[in-house]
Structure formats: C-alpha cells, structure tokens
Amino acid sequence: MNVLLVEDDADIGSFLIRGLKADGFDVTVVDRADKALGAAKEINPCAVLLDMVLPDGSGLDVCRSLREYGHTGPILFLSAKDEVSDRADGLMAGADDYIVKPFQFDELVARLRAHLLHRSVGMDERTRLIAGRLILDLETRQAHFGTVHIKLTQREAELLALLMHSANHPVSRSDIFDRLWATQGGVSLNVVDVYVGYLRGKFTDITRVGGPSIGTVRGRGFMLNMAGNSALSR
Incomplete structure (x- = not known):
C-alpha cells in the first residue's frame, strides 16, 4: 500500500517515512503543493497524508484538487493549526481526518488503518x-x-x-x-x-x-x- 506524504518539514518527513515503512506501507514524499497532484496521478496512493501549510500554497487547495481529480482514498491533514475552524475547513475541503501536530505516531497509524478499513464497508x-x-x-x-x-x-x-x-x-x-x-x-x-x-x-x-x-x-x-x-x- 503506497501512501502519498505531502510534507515540507524534512524532520517530520523522515520520521513518518521510517514509521510507515516499518508498519508495512510504501511511502512517496513530495514537499510542495504543485507536486502533489502529479504524484497522486502517477502512483494512485491508497491514502494521502497532507500538511495544511506548504511553501507554495495551501493544503486545502491540494485536498480539493485531489478530490476533483477523483482520488477516493482517505486524506488526513497533519497540521500545527489547531483551531476548530481550521479542522472544519479541512473536513469541508474533502479530508477524512485532521490530526494536530505534534501527534503520537501510533494514533496516526491507527486512524489511517481505520480510514482504510472504512473503504471496505x-x-x-x-x-x-x-x-x-x-x-x-x-x-x-x-x-x-x-x-x-x-x-x-x-x-x-x-x-x-x-x-x-x-x-x-x-x-x-x-x-x-x-x-x-x-x-x-x-x-x-x-x-x-x-x-x-x-x-x-x-x-x-x-x-x-x-x-x-x-x-x-x-x-x-x-x-x-x-x-x-x-x-x-x-
């Protein structure tokens, strides 16, 4: 299962790559909004982990573009923005979940697997x-x-x-x-x-x-x- 990680923080990206690979996932990483849709078209990921704030744009726009393109897998926002309005914006843009940084990796994987399980319902x-x-x-x-x-x-x-x-x-x-x-x-x-x-x-x-x-x-x-x-x- 290939996860697309859209994250510009190298330390967080390395941490997630190690953890996800140890948990059985393949990981493709991009660090900019303008690369995300192209990567999704190329690998057809089972899920997307998406930062809210990217160097060249908003994760909200990336999320909307992924849904418009036809990505039906889970999209989970990973963001330091923790206001209720931020979470609501993420969910309204088409995301399945919104996880506030810093987070526990075990919780992230549990939520990711739960959302993947949803698709089997x-x-x-x-x-x-x-x-x-x-x-x-x-x-x-x-x-x-x-x-x-x-x-x-x-x-x-x-x-x-x-x-x-x-x-x-x-x-x-x-x-x-x-x-x-x-x-x-x-x-x-x-x-x-x-x-x-x-x-x-x-x-x-x-x-x-x-x-x-x-x-x-x-x-x-x-x-x-x-x-x-x-x-x-x-």
Missing part, C-alpha cells in the same frame, strides 16, 4: 451502508439487523454511519464533534454524549439479538463493537 446502490449484518438505509434513516428494525433521526443516522465506518475502532468525542457539529454554533462537546445515549437506547433490541453494541473505550471515545455485547464500559 460496503455501499449498496449508494443508499445503504452495510457493516456485517447491520444495514443502515441512508434515505429512510432506518437501521436493520435481521428482523429487527429501528428508526433514527437525521443526526442519529449520521452518528451511526460514522461509527459504522470505524467499526471495531474507537472514535474520539472530538472527532465526532468535528465531523457532525463543528460548524454549528452554540453547541458543546457534551452533545456527543447525549446523542450516543440516544443511539444506544435505540440499539437495545439489535444488541439483544446478537447484533453490534455501542461501547465506550475509556480515554479513546466510542466504538461500534461488531461482536455485540462486550466488556467495554458503558
């Missing part, structure tokens, strides 16, 4: 998200597991879709907030816990028949556990 006719036997109909906002059906609100369906994309991997409160509420003023981080509670309540019947459960991974966030009931804290 099936879409049926672009209206249904499928993870194992769990099906989320994005048009009717109904979730199905066998003969059990639950009706969701729009925001609950969006939250479930996010957890399904990260099935068996925890998603932090801040990541959920950034993806679903960052652009909505006057909302605190606690809204994530509230909606996870709503979704858990509706998931009771699905979990009872052996379907997935929504657990809390202490210190890491929330996870859709495809094995059903588990020892995860509630």
Whole structure:
C-alpha cells in the first residue's frame, strides 16, 4: 500500500517515512503543493497524508484538487493549526481526518488503518451502508439487523454511519464533534454524549439479538463493537 506524504518539514518527513515503512506501507514524499497532484496521478496512493501549510500554497487547495481529480482514498491533514475552524475547513475541503501536530505516531497509524478499513464497508446502490449484518438505509434513516428494525433521526443516522465506518475502532468525542457539529454554533462537546445515549437506547433490541453494541473505550471515545455485547464500559 503506497501512501502519498505531502510534507515540507524534512524532520517530520523522515520520521513518518521510517514509521510507515516499518508498519508495512510504501511511502512517496513530495514537499510542495504543485507536486502533489502529479504524484497522486502517477502512483494512485491508497491514502494521502497532507500538511495544511506548504511553501507554495495551501493544503486545502491540494485536498480539493485531489478530490476533483477523483482520488477516493482517505486524506488526513497533519497540521500545527489547531483551531476548530481550521479542522472544519479541512473536513469541508474533502479530508477524512485532521490530526494536530505534534501527534503520537501510533494514533496516526491507527486512524489511517481505520480510514482504510472504512473503504471496505460496503455501499449498496449508494443508499445503504452495510457493516456485517447491520444495514443502515441512508434515505429512510432506518437501521436493520435481521428482523429487527429501528428508526433514527437525521443526526442519529449520521452518528451511526460514522461509527459504522470505524467499526471495531474507537472514535474520539472530538472527532465526532468535528465531523457532525463543528460548524454549528452554540453547541458543546457534551452533545456527543447525549446523542450516543440516544443511539444506544435505540440499539437495545439489535444488541439483544446478537447484533453490534455501542461501547465506550475509556480515554479513546466510542466504538461500534461488531461482536455485540462486550466488556467495554458503558
């Protein structure tokens, strides 16, 4: 799997190359915005790690260009800019994730692999998200597991879709907030816990028949556990 790294800091670039190669990835590095799209066309990377600020332009423009070109793999911003507005701009430009520097390498790889796993979650006719036997109909906002059906609100369906994309991997409160509420003023981080509670309540019947459960991974966030009931804290 070839990762395209767009990073002009030589020390960070060397650190990431060593770590990613040790973790089984091939790495192609460019240090300027004007080289990124050409490199992506040449190697067709499985994912792109993208600095926000580059010597000759903005990572936001690079991200938009990659999406316009047709790159469908994960794009993860790596940036020292840590304002909520910066994260929102990155996600709105088409990125899958936004990781603030300095970061722990293990967390970066975990997020990268989780996003790559997302791509293996099936879409049926672009209206249904499928993870194992769990099906989320994005048009009717109904979730199905066998003969059990639950009706969701729009925001609950969006939250479930996010957890399904990260099935068996925890998603932090801040990541959920950034993806679903960052652009909505006057909302605190606690809204994530509230909606996870709503979704858990509706998931009771699905979990009872052996379907997935929504657990809390202490210190890491929330996870859709495809094995059903588990020892995860509630």
